[in-house]
Amino acid sequence: MNKSLQACWNSFGQFAGTFGGFQLFSLRLLPYLPKAILRPRLITEQIYSIGALSLVLTMFGGFFVGVVLALQSYSTLVEFGQVDSLGAFASEALVRELGPVVAALLFAGRAGGAVASEVGLMRATNQIAAMELMAVDPLQRIIVPRFIAGVISVPLLAAIFCTMGILGAYLVGVHQLGVDAGAFWSHIQDRVDLFEDVGSGLFKSFVFGVSASLMGVYEGYYAVPGASGVSRAATRTVVITSVWILLFDFVLTGMTMPGV
Amino acid sequence: MSLLSHKQPANLVEIQNVSYYRGKRAIFDGLSLDIPRGKVCAIMGPSGTGKTTLLNLIAGQLLPDEGAVRFEGRVVCPCSRKRLYDTRRQIGVLFQDGALLTNLSVYENVAFPLREHTRLPEELIRQIVLMRLHSVGLRAAWKRMPSELSGGMARRVGLARALVLDPKLIVYDEPFAGLDPIAVGVILRLIRQTNDVLGITSIVVTHDVPEAEVLADLIFLISEGKVVASGSPADMQQKDSAMVRQFMQGLADGPVPFHYPGATYAEQLRAMSGT
Numbered sequence: 001m002n003k004s005l006q007a008c009w010n011s012f013g014q015f016a017g018t019f020g021g022f023q024l025f026s027l028r029l030l031p032y033l034p035k036a037i038l039r040p041r042l043i044t045e046q047i048y049s050i051g052a053l054s055l056v057l058t059m060f061g062g063f064f065v066g067v068v069l070a071l072q073s074y075s076t077l078v079e080f081g082q083v084d085s086l087g088a089f090a091s092e093a094l095v096r097e098l099g100p101v102v103a104a105l106l107f108a109g110r111a112g113g114a115v116a117s118e119v120g121l122m123r124a125t126n127q128i129a130a131m132e133l134m135a136v137d138p139l140q141r142i143i144v145p146r147f148i149a150g151v152i153s154v155p156l157l158a159a160i161f162c163t164m165g166i167l168g169a170y171l172v173g174v175h176q177l178g179v180d181a182g183a184f185w186s187h188i189q190d191r192v193d194l195f196e197d198v199g200s201g202l203f204k205s206f207v208f209g210v211s212a213s214l215m216g217v218y219e220g221y222y223a224v225p226g227a228s229g230v231s232r233a234a235t236r237t238v239v240i241t242s243v244w245i246l247l248f249d250f251v252l253t254g255m256t257m258p259g260v
Numbered sequence: 261m262s263l264l265s266h267k268q269p270a271n272l273v274e275i276q277n278v279s280y281y282r283g284k285r286a287i288f289d290g291l292s293l294d295i296p297r298g299k300v301c302a303i304m305g306p307s308g309t310g311k312t313t314l315l316n317l318i319a320g321q322l323l324p325d326e327g328a329v330r331f332e333g334r335v336v337c338p339c340s341r342k343r344l345y346d347t348r349r350q351i352g353v354l355f356q357d358g359a360l361l362t363n364l365s366v367y368e369n370v371a372f373p374l375r376e377h378t379r380l381p382e383e384l385i386r387q388i389v390l391m392r393l394h395s396v397g398l399r400a401a402w403k404r405m406p407s408e409l410s411g412g413m414a415r416r417v418g419l420a421r422a423l424v425l426d427p428k429l430i431v432y433d434e435p436f437a438g439l440d441p442i443a444v445g446v447i448l449r450l451i452r453q454t455n456d457v458l459g460i461t462s463i464v465v466t467h468d469v470p471e472a473e474v475l476a477d478l479i480f481l482i483s484e485g486k487v488v489a490s491g492s493p494a495d496m497q498q499k500d501s502a503m504v505r506q507f508m509q510g511l512a513d514g515p516v517p518f519h520y521p522g523a524t525y526a527e528q529l530r531a532m533s534g535t
Binding site: 057121122126127129130131132133135136137143172 | 360
């Protein structure tokens with residue numbers, strides 16, 4: 001019993017240490033943010049590497065989520081004679097919920113893990129130490145551009161995910177299930193509110209982007225040098241970020257849902 | 261008078277009574293040594309004696325628990341981040357594997373410190389980079405990526421990068437490890453030439469005795485946290501100390517025992533069989 005309590009206490013201590021370290025790391029990055037804007041090329045390079053290269057996966061995912069959403073909702077909507085609302089239903093679900101969450105989860109898997117591995121490998125092969133010894137601050141040169149690029153990329157990817165999802169729903173709904181094209185688009189125009197729906201989706205994406213990018217650079221920066229340390233950093237990034245995204249989604253949905 | 265008042269200390273690096281602990285284990289215990297200007301100094305010692313730790317102390321990567329490390333008479337660490345970075349700009353470090361930035365080409369690796377620390381026009385950067393690459397014999401390899409280089413080539417590119425800001429001190433961490441004889445010869449020549457032609461000071465951390473004897477003006481032998489012997493290569497061969505003889509002649513047994521310390525064979529057999 002004592003051993004179990006001790007193990008629990010140790011685990012709690014480890015968690016508290018990691019969480020505290022993560023918060024301190026986040027605070028350390030703050031003063032670097034304004035300076036990073038002075039070197040936009042470093043950020044655009046990273047937007048290409050972690051954002052643009054995630055584009056195909058995001059578009060593919062968005063399209064098929066939209067297709068499935070249309071197929072699933074059609075059978076319910078047809079019972080109530082509301083098939084014309086298919087576009088509005090798919091759009092609201094995508095813009096408010098599925099777009100930000102699934103795009104962020106895809107980003108965490110594709111880019112978050114890659115950032116953690118890349119930075120961890122730089123640590124393991126002395127590249128970060130070499131930078132420090134060349135009087136170049138690795139936080140400024142390596143970490144902050146990747147963080148900002150992630151924060152910018154996730155909302156853009158979520159917007160592309162939603163667009164592809166609506167397109168998928170349109171193709172299935174209108175061309176296969178026979179929903180009227182005019183009704184499909186006009187219901188979207190009526191129901192989807194720029195501030196409440198698109199705004200809340202973008203806000204969620206921004207929060208998810210901060211979480212995923214921060215966790216990737218943190219895990220990579222403090223990865224234990226070596227193959228197992230780097231792979232552990234990548235795995236932890238994907239797992240912890242995914243849990244955070246789902247938790248934050250619950251909290252943010254409660255905060256932004258009208259009438260809740 | 262003004263010349264006298266600006267007289268530089270004779271020793272570029274001074275390590276004074278430095279103690280450094282990793283956990284409870286003392287890596288250095290009152291270590292003192294001076295690196296004179298313009299010399300090639302080899303720091304040698306058995307594996308695990310903290311040679312690389314010493315380099316990290318000199319470059320301010322680690323903070324000594326006691327004592328001080330001085331560069332040009334000024335304490336390296338603790339100090340402000342700005343002053344630490346000012347000091348580091350005057351120190352070039354060549355890592356064992358070169359530590360090249362893997363996403364940059366050879367040219368961009370050498371240009372990296374210039375781009376980070378200066379606002380030189382691209383034309384001038386190009387001239388400096390090509391000059392440095394020429395001096396290590398790799399001008400024609402400027403387009404290659406680090407993954408396309410051999411170990412010796414990577415170290416030569418690392419040396420060109422370490423030299424690009426005209427440092428006063430170059431620190432080499434195990435520069436001969438894992439190289440073929442030709443590459444060792446190339447690196448030996450480059451270290452000596454660089455030191456003499458540019459008038460800089462060099463610290464070479466190594467346990468390759470023949471190379472250190474050819475290259476170094478001064479050898480410091482470190483063991484158990486202290487300098488156990490120092491002098492020119494010829495002096496070191498004449499030392500009576502058992503530790504120095506074991507290391508310089510590569511003897512398998514001596515003050516550094518062949519067997520890992522522990523129970524006797526008979527005691528261990530008894531303990532493991534439970535009798």
